[in-house]
Amino acid sequence: MHIKKYVYFCHMFSLAEENYLKTIYHLEQESKGGVSTNAIADKMDTKPSSVTDMVQRLAEKGVISYKKYKGATLTSKGRKTAAGVIRKHRLWEVFLVDKLKFHWDEVHEIAEQLEHIHSEELINRLDKYLGNPDFDPHGDPIPDKNGNVKKTEKKLLSELSKKQKGVCVGVKETSSEFLQYLDKRNITIGTKLSVLGKEFFDGSMIIQVGRDQFFISKKTAENLYIQTT
Amino acid sequence: MHIKKYVYFCHMFSLAEENYLKTIYHLEQESKGGVSTNAIADKMDTKPSSVTDMVQRLAEKGVISYKKYKGATLTSKGRKTAAGVIRKHRLWEVFLVDKLKFHWDEVHEIAEQLEHIHSEELINRLDKYLGNPDFDPHGDPIPDKNGNVKKTEKKLLSELSKKQKGVCVGVKETSSEFLQYLDKRNITIGTKLSVLGKEFFDGSMIIQVGRDQFFISKKTAENLYIQTT
DNA sequence: TATAATTTTTAGTCTTGTCTAAAAAACAAT
DNA sequence: ATTGTTTTTTAGACAAGACTAAAAATTATA
Numbered sequence: 001m002h003i004k005k006y007v008y009f010c011h012m013f014s015l016a017e018e019n020y021l022k023t024i025y026h027l028e029q030e031s032k033g034g035v036s037t038n039a040i041a042d043k044m045d046t047k048p049s050s051v052t053d054m055v056q057r058l059a060e061k062g063v064i065s066y067k068k069y070k071g072a073t074l075t076s077k078g079r080k081t082a083a084g085v086i087r088k089h090r091l092w093e094v095f096l097v098d099k100l101k102f103h104w105d106e107v108h109e110i111a112e113q114l115e116h117i118h119s120e121e122l123i124n125r126l127d128k129y130l131g132n133p134d135f136d137p138h139g140d141p142i143p144d145k146n147g148n149v150k151k152t153e154k155k156l157l158s159e160l161s162k163k164q165k166g167v168c169v170g171v172k173e174t175s176s177e178f179l180q181y182l183d184k185r186n187i188t189i190g191t192k193l194s195v196l197g198k199e200f201f202d203g204s205m206i207i208q209v210g211r212d213q214f215f216i217s218k219k220t221a222e223n224l225y226i227q228t229t
Numbered sequence: 230m231h232i233k234k235y236v237y238f239c240h241m242f243s244l245a246e247e248n249y250l251k252t253i254y255h256l257e258q259e260s261k262g263g264v265s266t267n268a269i270a271d272k273m274d275t276k277p278s279s280v281t282d283m284v285q286r287l288a289e290k291g292v293i294s295y296k297k298y299k300g301a302t303l304t305s306k307g308r309k310t311a312a313g314v315i316r317k318h319r320l321w322e323v324f325l326v327d328k329l330k331f332h333w334d335e336v337h338e339i340a341e342q343l344e345h346i347h348s349e350e351l352i353n354r355l356d357k358y359l360g361n362p363d364f365d366p367h368g369d370p371i372p373d374k375n376g377n378v379k380k381t382e383k384k385l386l387s388e389l390s391k392k393q394k395g396v397c398v399g400v401k402e403t404s405s406e407f408l409q410y411l412d413k414r415n416i417t418i419g420t421k422l423s424v425l426g427k428e429f430f431d432g433s434m435i436i437q438v439g440r441d442q443f444f445i446s447k448k449t450a451e452n453l454y455i456q457t458t
Numbered sequence: 459t460a461t462a463a464t465t466t467t468t469a470g471t472c473t474t475g476t477c478t479a480a481a482a483a484a485c486a487a488t
Numbered sequence: 489a490t491t492g493t494t495t496t497t498t499a500g501a502c503a504a505g506a507c508t509a510a511a512a513a514t515t516a517t518a
Contacts, residue, residue: 002503002504002505014504014505016504016505016506036465036466037465037466037467038464038465038466046505046506046507047506047507047508048465048466048467049466049467049468049469049506049507049508049509050505050506050507051466052466052467052468053467053468053504053505053506054504054505054506056467057504068466068467068513069465069466069467069512069513069514096351099358100351100354100355100358101354102350102354106350109348110346110348110351113346113347113348114343114346117339117342117343118342119338119339119342121331121335122325122329122339125329125330125331126329129328129329230497230498230499230500231473231474231475243474243475245474245475245476265495265496266495266496266497267494267495267496275475275476275477276476276477276478277495277496277497278476278477278478278479278496278497278498278499279475279476279477280496281496281497281498282475282476282497282498283474283475283476285497286474297483297496297497298482298483298484298495298496298497
């Protein structure tokens, strides 16, 4: 429990605050309405009580709106801050893959640290140096300087039905286990694939990639973003 | 005052700890013998009492040796850790200047943040990407993976006497005021210069740079490293 | 609608890293 | 050798961010 003693006006956010904002940003997109305390705690691997505490302080700072028991929502100021952190994360990922030749399954944790480096000038120069990329190595869009993301109409592979074709444009899950699994099957951003069959009872699929055909579980299909063609 | 309750064995150092180690490393080189509490406090802009506290905890962790009232000295483990931080700092500075085209007076603060990113793989790849540089943009040597620095026989400009010549190989002071001052006089790493005259009573000098001749204060001369030729 | 289960919040504690004020040690000077 | 000054250390407090245990609010269930 924290007792508020002084009001302060600093526009810099701590590492912990930035992580909370980022998490709330992501959770907001998945589920409409306020983001619940437990959902945040789950995603951040902390306890709900810690979340309540922080969320109340963030509300005081004006970056989220929050009513007790009703969950949290980002204000426009909060959303912009969160998008800024995500922008940095994704730009650094591009740097790590394009320039330092890291593999796409190795960059997440390092980018988690780099996203908290504070320097507007740095990120602008990095952006330019990388050729103003629109997507990170996992196909996620990079927010612009104002925090805007152009949304693309992508679907989960699991939403496609038999005979539909498309291009892999991103992954939802970014764990190295999953990414390495995709590598073994030669699936990466830009890979063309088509659905040969879909099983109703377990959601599994048979897909074609190049001249290979193989089985894909529901879980896999729910973590691959496709742009249908 | 901190009470020690549990012994722990983690080999990761916090941001604050890394900064203390780095500071002690630098202070050790300037003055022989243990580094005093006040010296650390001065350099880090903290209070001596905070230093005592931290220094005692660092001693428990085995990275410095410390006797009450006698100052602190890095152990080999501590020195290696400190050199690792400095290695990262300087490699990032090279990146910022060489790749992102920052000016040498703009990189210090950003590198202060980047030096705390934890990833061995990252720094090895960065090193390679930059062409395994030996010196940072200010002429300071970059420690190798094991924390060893090859020492060069450089002198301060203030140590030279009339008619001696040399090449600027580094700066001691790295404030942007000083670096911008040097820029105005076209002095940078690699600049050849010669001492035309030296005034005894105030340590000022007349030097030649290219076809320009100008006056230089004692303070300036004490912050420029020269390799005599 | 009353009760049970779940979610969320409060209260209190802990750790790291900081601070101030005061005590103690070390150094300087008569 | 005693006194004074400086340096260093101790003691106690505070803030951020986390935790546990318990209380309160909400939601689900019968």
